[in-house]
Amino acid sequence: MKEFAALYLELDATTRTLDKIAALKRYLQKSEPADAAWAVFFLTGRTLPKVVGSGRLRQWAAQEAGIEPWLFQECYDAVGDLAETIALILPPPTQRREEPLRWWVETMLEPLRDRDEEEKCRAVIEAWRSLDASERFVWNKLLTGAFRVGVARRLVVRALAETLAIAPDVMEHRLMGPWRPEPEFFTRLTQTEGEEAQTAARVRPYPFCLAHALETASALLASPLGRNDPVGLIQAALGPVDQWVAEWKWDGIRGQWIKRQGVHALWTRGEELVTDRYPELAAIADRLPDGLVLDGELLPWRDNRPLAFGVLQTRIGRKHVTKSVLKTAPVIFLAFDLLEWDGEDWRERPLEQRRARLAEVVARVDRAELLRLSPQVEASSWEELALRRAEARQHGAEGLMLKRRGSPYRVGRVKGDWWKWKVDPLTIDAVLVAAQRGSGKRASLYSDQTFAVWDDQGRLVPIAKAYSGLDDHELKEVDAWIRAHARESFGPVRSVEPVLVFELGFEGLQRSSRHKSGVATRFPRILRWRRDKRPEQADNLATLLALLPPEPASPTKAGPVSQTRARVENQPRPALARSRSRIAPPVVRPLFNLDDPEQVEGTEPPRSS
DNA sequence: GTATTTGTCTCGC
DNA sequence: GTCAGACGAATTCGG
DNA sequence: CCGAATTCGTCTGACGCGAGACAAATAC
Secondary structure, eight states: OHHHHHHHHHHHHOOOHHHHHHHHHHHHHHSOHHHHHHHHHHHTTOOOOOOSOHHHHHHHHHHHHTOOHHHHHHHHHHHOOHHHHHHHHSOOOSSOOOOOHHHIIIIIIGGGGGSOHHHHHHHHHHHHHHSOHHHHHHHHHHHHTOOOOSOOHHHHHHHHHHHHTOOHHHHHHHTSSOOOOOTTHHHHHHOOOSHHHHHHHTTOOOOOEEOEEOOHHHHHHHOHHHHHOHHHHHHHHHOOGGGEEEEEEESSEEEEEEEETTEEEEEETTOOBOGGGOGGGHHHHTTSOSSEEEEEEEEEEETTEEOOHHHHHHHHSOSSOOHHHHHHSOEEEEEEEEEEETTEEOTTSOHHHHHHHHHHHHHHHOOTTTEEEOOBOOOSSHHHHHHHHHTGGGGTEEEEEEEETTOOOOSEEOTTTEEEEEOOOEEEEEEEEEEEOOSGGGTTSOOEEEEEEEOTTSOEEEEEEEOTTOOHHHHHHHHHHHHHTEEEEETTEEEEOTTOEEEEEESEEEEOSSSTTSEEEESOEEEEEOTTOOGGGSOBHHHHHTTSOOOOSSSSSOOSOOOSOSOOOSSOOOTTTTOSSSSOOOOOOOOOOTTOGGGGOOSSOOOOO
């Protein structure tokens, strides 16, 4: 435990990736295999079932430290991380105990799951009294079940790969799927032969190939050439269009469907085995040939087209799949790649070869109600493809995927062969009305901001929260402004004078009770600070409501995504949207009367009907 | 003592 | 999913 | 030609939305 805690401190102390890898390698080499295996388990993002809720932990920690709950809460707010707060606040250890990581996990932590509350409390406090501050932090992280700190999976994989002299991509593959940290773990990673290894490999998925965004929007802003000729920009970046295969970018769940040794398995991108969550697919599993791995998208589907993502969401975390859910949210597997055929790894083969074989497989299975081939989007020029992209929402898609002809199926998010070319986001101008402090490195900043638009009563109604999109400098500026113009406090939330205007971008809109406006945005973010606009010039709720997807027969779930843009912009955007120096600071005006509709009439009339 | 609401967590995008 | 920032490696620039 | 400056790719951490599961708190 001491060594593992020291490793954590080392990882936390630097942002340099090479230093992190060096520290990881040192740890892996000097530790007992059983401890190192657990370290890999946690550092690659795996978790044990949670044994104690954070509420209980807070309570026990405050008790043990001898402080009032409110004071503990204050400390927590300041620190921003529960495990760290507890580690810092407790008195020094009284019964120091040095045991390896494996002992703490296997002897102290895992057995707790079946114990009652009182015993858990005793064990947790005993551990706290036995560990020093940094060890406690690790222990707390293990308790809360989330050790996503300091290093991401990829660096651990690199360190492990270098330690065992295995290619990182191969290592990535071997770490996929189910495994338990045991002393033999490392020998199993190096030796793929043997019955045990074969069993483990039976349902093991391949690492997913992920795409990068084709950043047309920012490229347009950055390049004067691009603003006049976006298609030319793409041509310059990607070359001739005939070297690319285009498909729709579907709005479902990425999945890998495996059939090996008579058994089928469905994995999500988050490495969740979800075979039982989608039992309808089992109906055609026996029609799949053995030694097959498909990559594709799990989609809610009816009448020859996808349903909204919200429909699928009702099935994501669901444990009991009822008949009625199968009816309201029927899914299909839309396949777009073939990773394994006849037990052979096909990832190195060119895309077209994989696709051709995939098409044959899908045709032979011949159950279009459950398995389909994701169609190619044909175009003979980038101009034509750009037009097809604009139709994406009509097809229930988010845009296009571009894949280089002849490319292999790669590991992870590698630039060059796969691009996602999403449709442009919807935009709206909204007023900052409230803010809250962030957490972690943003714990001291009012970085968590709520934005509102005008309703027909002339009131500002919240529509979204967003933080991302401002750079550090702007964030600091806004933070200072918020502190100077705060009004009331509602717990940690402070309302502010409605003065600052920001342009928000988002992917879609749906009815929701989350915000007072009755709508919520998907993937909201700040596009730019509209220092040139006064709050009265922000958009109206009516403008926004006009974007809601047409109400389906039952008003429960979201329909297809809207096809309109939030606002028609007659003029090109300022090229220097993010420049701070050229635009005059906003004129601070006296507060206007929120109840007077005259004063809140926007300069841009709502476009609704 | 049971029913309902509220909060927290974990998935997915 | 979104985004900005930090870092390291690769590439270009300038003397 | 070599060191400095710049660009590019990757990695990290801080966050949005909804739904369901589960536990805790509250209402009846």
